[in-house]
Amino acid sequence: MDLTATLSESSRPISKASENKLLDTLFQHHRLKRSWVWNQFFVLEEYTGTDPLYVGKLHSDMDKGDGSIKYILSGDGAGTMFTIDDTTGDIHAIQRLDREERSQYTLRAQALDRRTGRPMEPESEFIIKIQDINDNEPKFLDGPYAASVPEMSPVGIIRTALTNMDREARECYEVIIQAKDMSGLLGGLAGTTTVNITLSDVNDNPPRFLQKHYQMSILESAPVSSTVGRVLAKDLDEGISAEMKYSLVDGDGLDVFDIATDTKYQAGIITVRKPLSFETKRSYTLKVEGANTHVEMRFLNLGPFRDTTTVHISVEDVDEPPVFEASFYFVEVPEDVDIGTTIQIVSARDPDVTNNSIRYSIDRSSDPGRFFYVDITTGALMTARPLDREDVAWHNITVLAMEMNNPIQIESVAITVKILDVNDNAPKFDKFYEAHVCENAKAGQLIETLSAVDQDDPPEGQHFYYSLAPEAANNPNFTLRDNQDNTAWILTRRSGYRQRTQNTFYLPILIADNGQPMLSSTGTFTIQVCLCDNNGDEVSCSPMAHTLPISLSRGALLAILGCVFVLLVLVLFMLSMRRYRKQPYIINEEENVHENIVRYDDEGGGEEDTEAFDIAAMWNPREAQMLRIRQDIQPEIESLSRYVPQTCMMHDNIHKYVLAKLYEADFDFYTPPFDSLQTYMFEGDGSVAQSLSSLQSISTDSNQSYDYLTDWGPHFKKLAEMYGASEGSGALS
CATH class of the missing domain: 2.60.40.60 (Cadherins)
Incomplete structure (x- = not known):
């Protein structure tokens, strides 16, 4: 087994069983006697000396004192909190220790051969315990404390010293509390905290109005729901204990005014309930009450928790529309x-x-x-x-x-x-009716179905009656049948119609309504006789089909065209001759004056000149403008009488013109009567009255006649006598 690797792994914390197993491996299962010589280590906290604090000493019985053994320290705080002398095995604390932060440290020690680096002893674990000293005073963890005690409360844990504490007099109290350790013995430490005690409110004060009388005013034009004014009752309590409600309890305006409570400011708002009238009632008196909404039973002996005030309201007058x-x-x-x-x-x-x-x-x-x-x-x-x-x-x-x-x-x-609606409109055909009948038509054949319209709207509805007009009641050719449904049929009465004999029939038809009074009108129904085929379809409705030859020879057509050409040449020649016979106009620069001035450029023979009056210009003024001929730079007005037949001037056109003017004057409801001014543009050479223009006349003869109507000529004088034309009539002056 590699000793270095084993020592490296053994530097990690291991259990006791693992340690024994490791020793068996290292020493080939030969158990050796543990040779550690040491005591358990204890050290006091809060050492403040300048030298490192001696903790203890490690020593191996294999250490001969010659320095061949090297001691190594590992574990919690090794090298940072604790150091070891690798030759002597002395352990020192190099930083201040605080038991309240950490009460003990677990360390591991090992003895190595300094020369070979092989372990001389198995690695062992030991504990350094920190001993406590009285270095912390007692502390209140949640201080400062706040507490609320209802005013007038009985004793509690923190006892009240007074039984009549009043929140309205003093609301907050500050109490300092001290705690000592070591039962208060000498050498012990002490800690303090603050308790802020607030007296919570109870409803022990009734509301009071600041004023016993209020004076208010409102315009009579004030709309409903508009504000008249505010009243305020003061309550020394707060919160729910100060809440109040305002109401009208008496007065002569209970049905005219209303009051609401402003919950934000605890005020009473008086509003208009009904429309006001200065002319009906000019002042009102109201009695307003303000009362607490929450009252504690134990304080009822303090009196009623309500107050009243009087409000006088004056209604002010305003100028109102009708x-x-x-x-x-x-x-x-x-x-x-x-x-x-x-x-x-x-x-x-x-x-x-x-x-x-x-x-x-x-x-x-x-x-x-x-x-x-x-x-x-x-x-x-x-x-x-x-x-x-x-x-x-x-x-x-x-x-x-x-x-x-x-x-x-x-x-x-x-x-x-x-x-x-009044029955003031007669019925009439709804359209223009025109039909045809075949020459081979039979008796009783339907020619057309007629219908009518009426602008009136009777309550019982429209009903029309159709019949032939009295002058056509015994018409031998056609008859009428009233269908009693507002329509009528036109039927043939006979057969054998001939275009040569009569190609068009006009049938007058009488249409009457059912109104009161009954109104009627006559409409004309036009019937043409036509050639038809065997199926009754129209072939030709023109009577010329029987009289004109079917075709003309070439010679006849050439003769007709030659006649037409000769007529056209004659017409053009006559028109050209009329142009050359016209006299040139006299140019006058004063023509540019745009005023209501009548100018006479040429004065002729007066009564002898029958061309002085042009009735065509009276009928259509535009016609005069169309017939003006420009012969120089500035056009001049020329008499139009030469273009009007003389036979039209005396009777027919004048008669229609006067009647039209009379009708306009009599039935014009919008404008007053006015005179009709006629302009005479050419007068000839022999006028007795000379110029009719007051601007060009230089005569000062007081005997000059201004009876223009007489000077116009016998035909105008006769016209005035016939129709009674007078100045201001609206027809002719």
Whole structure:
């Protein structure tokens, strides 16, 4: 066995059995007598000398004192806490030992042959014990201590010296406690700790209001749940003992106000419960109570744990907007109601004491068509225009009420107007009807199914009655059958229709509704006679098919084309001649003045000149602009009368024009009557009145006639007498 390896392994801690086994191996199973000479080692802690502290001595009986034996120390603290003299075997402690940190150390020792390094003795284990000295005073491990003792408590382990300790007077106490070891004998050590004793609170104080009277105010416009003010009762206790609840116990405002408890600040918050009115009641008185919610039975003899205070609340006046009697109006009006009829009276009042006058108006954004009008003082809502259910069936109007002395105080109310239906629309065909009948049609054959529409909406529903108009009641060609389902059939009454005889029939049909009163209209049904095949399908509906030849010869076609060409040449020649006969315009730089000035460039023969009046320009002003001809840099206005047939000027066109103007003036509800200004652009050479322009006339003759209507000529004078045209009529002046 390798001795070095064995010694190396033996340096590790081993059990006693392993040690004996190792010795048997080393010494070839020859047991040797243990030769260690030593005592158990003890050493005191806390050595403070400058020299190493001697612990003990190791010695082998094989040591002859010649230094041939080498001692080796291993184990806990070897080399750091303890050292050994390898020649003498003396063990010393080289650091301060503290039993409270470690009470003993386990070490191993071995004797080696210094020359060969072989073990002279088996390795042995020994213990160094640290002996205790009184070097630590007693300590309180959890100090300082805190304790809580209810005020007014009886004796405990730490006894109270007083029986009437009051937390509200003093809350905390500090007690110092000392502990000594060695039963307090001389040389013993002592330790101290602090005990902080807090008196916990009990409810031994009732709440007290800081004020016995509170004065508060609130605007009458304050909304519900708004805060009026706060009241506060002071309680010397704390925590749960100071918790309280506020309530209203008496007063004339119990149904108008409410109170809640602010748990954070233990205050009472008074709020508005119902809407206020300065005009109804101007002040209120409340009795408020604050009471503890937790009371100990043993302290009931201290008195009631509640207190009360009085709160006076004043209601302040504000200028309020008008108030309508109703929050909403619904009105039903027949569509044939007369203009100016009162359909509803809205009423509002000033809720303030001043009772200002109210003025009414309509919000025009709610009535853009201006169908209604409201009386400014009475609030009567009236119709201002004819109502038409078929045009607008519902009107949503907003009526405004404003204080006369304070226009910013405005209130509004909604009025819904339902237009009731009146039978004011006659039924009519739902489309344009046109059909055909075959020449070979038989009697009783269905030609067309008719239907009608009516804009009215009667409650019992629509029902139409169809019949031939009175002038066609005995029509020998066609008949009508009312199907009693709002439709009608057109049937043939005979057979044998011929295009050559009559190619188109116009059948007047009377349509009536079931309204009150009954309304009717007449529609014309057009029927064409057509050539049909054997299946009844249309082949041709033109009567020319019977009169025109099927084809023309080449010579006939050339003759027709030659006639057309000659006609076109003549028309073009006439148009070119008309252009050359036109006179050039007179250029005037003053033409650029853009004012309402009538300019007469040429004055002709007055009454003798029948071309002075151009009715075409009255009908369509754009026509005059289209017929203007530019002959120089600046265009001039030229008389248009030469392009208008003279026969049209005297009767037919003027008659239609005047009637149209009268109709516009009589049925225009939006604008006042206005004069119609006519411009006469050419007057000829022999005018008796000379220039009609006040700007160019230099005559100062007071006898000059300004009766322009007379000077226009006999035909205009006759026209004025016929139609009674007068200035301001809106038709002609």
